[in-house]
Amino acid sequence: MRSSHFAAPILGWYAENARDLPWRAPEATPWGVLVSEIMLQQTPVSRVLPVWAEWLARWPTPSALAAEPSGEAVRAWGRLGYPRRALRLHASAVAIAGEHDGRVPDSYDALLALPGIGSYTAAAVASFAYGQRHAVLDTNVRRVLARTVGGEEYPPKAQTVAEVRLAESLLPLDPPVAARWSVAVMELGALVCTARAPRCGACPVAERCAWRLAGRPAYDGPPRRGQQYAGTDRQCRGRLLAVLRQAEGPVEKALLDVVWDDAVQRERALDGLVADGLVDPLDEGLYALPR
Numbered sequence: 202m203r204s205s206h207f208a209a210p211i212l213g214w215y216a217e218n219a220r221d222l223p224w225r226a227p228e229a230t231p232w233g234v235l236v237s238e239i240m241l242q243q244t245p246v247s248r249v250l251p252v253w254a255e256w257l258a259r260w261p262t263p264s265a266l267a268a269e270p271s272g273e274a275v276r277a278w279g280r281l282g283y284p285r286r287a288l289r290l291h292a293s294a295v296a297i298a299g300e301h302d303g304r305v306p307d308s309y310d311a312l313l314a315l316p317g318i319g320s321y322t323a324a325a326v327a328s329f330a331y332g333q334r335h336a337v338l339d340t341n342v343r344r345v346l347a348r349t350v351g352g353e354e355y356p357p358k359a360q361t362v363a364e365v366r367l368a369e370s371l372l373p374l375d376p377p378v379a380a381r382w383s384v385a386v387m388e389l390g391a392l393v394c395t396a397r398a399p400r401c402g403a404c405p406v407a408e409r410c411a412w413r414l415a416g417r418p419a420y421d422g423p424p425r426r427g428q429q430y431a432g433t434d435r436q437c438r439g440r441l442l443a444v445l446r447q448a449e450g451p452v453e454k455a456l457l458d459v460v461w462d463d464a465v466q467r468e469r470a471l472d473g474l475v476a477d478g479l480v481d482p483l484d485e486g487l488y489a490l491p492r
């Protein structure tokens with residue numbers, strides 16, 4: 202796949218089919234884009250939308266969030282899951298307020314230097330907030346490239362250097378077009394070239410897709426594990442954290458004990474929350490969100 206072959210159909214498809222999402226609106230701020238990227242990493246759009254709107258209404262700037270305790274970020278994270286992301290966003294807000302005059306930096310390197318911001322998020326914010334030219338490789342993009350160019354149903358389990366090189370080689374030269382291309386490929390993966398049921402009949406690059414042209418050969422790589430949730434430590438942590446989010450102040454341990462029967466798993470989950478900085482153990486057996 203060369204970008205000259207693929208850019209026009211995918212950009213044309215995106216112009217017609219892109220979802221109208223608030224962090225893509227012209228008035229969205231770089232801070233709004235950064236918040237959306239962190240929230241979207243492990244949570245579907247439909248669940249992110251209301252929480253993102255609440256966050257931006259409450260904390261329209263990084264400085265507004267930085268002025269509050271990190272526990273408020275955890276509380277407002279609601280049920281998005283993987284709540285360490287709330288702490289990472291808060292830490293980034295503190296760094297932006299303290300080191301960048303409250304403005305989300307526009308260089309990839311400065312973004313990458315923020316606490317808890319990895320190469321994906323730095324590239325996404327530089328592209329989507331500032332119209333720069335960076336390879337933005339999320340799971341959707343990796344899957345589309347694996348199929349269209351690699352002829353494989355799924356990309357490797359862990360991102361490879363070859364995938365980054367391929368993504369870079371496909372970027373249109375003009376930075377704003379490259380940024381739009383990145384979000385367009387991402388959207389194609391989210392809406393058409395989905396993981397389990399790709400709709401090749403509705404795909405703008407079906408005529409050139411290596412995997413489709415090969416007859417959609419079945420995946421024969423290492424087993425791909427689904428994400429189970431029920432009964433896991435993650436579910437237990439979510440229940441414990443929900444008690445603390447709903448409480449006005451510190452809660453007694455007994456209130457945590459009643460939300461999960463398995464005491465060994467419950468203690469392990471609580472220890473994990475404390476170790477991650479998501480819960481503060483206080484004197485007299487009380488627990489609270491971090492201050």
Ligand code: SF4
Binds near residue numbers: 394
């Ligand atoms: S033709 Fe099918 S597999 Fe290939 S990119 Fe389009 S939706 Fe995905």
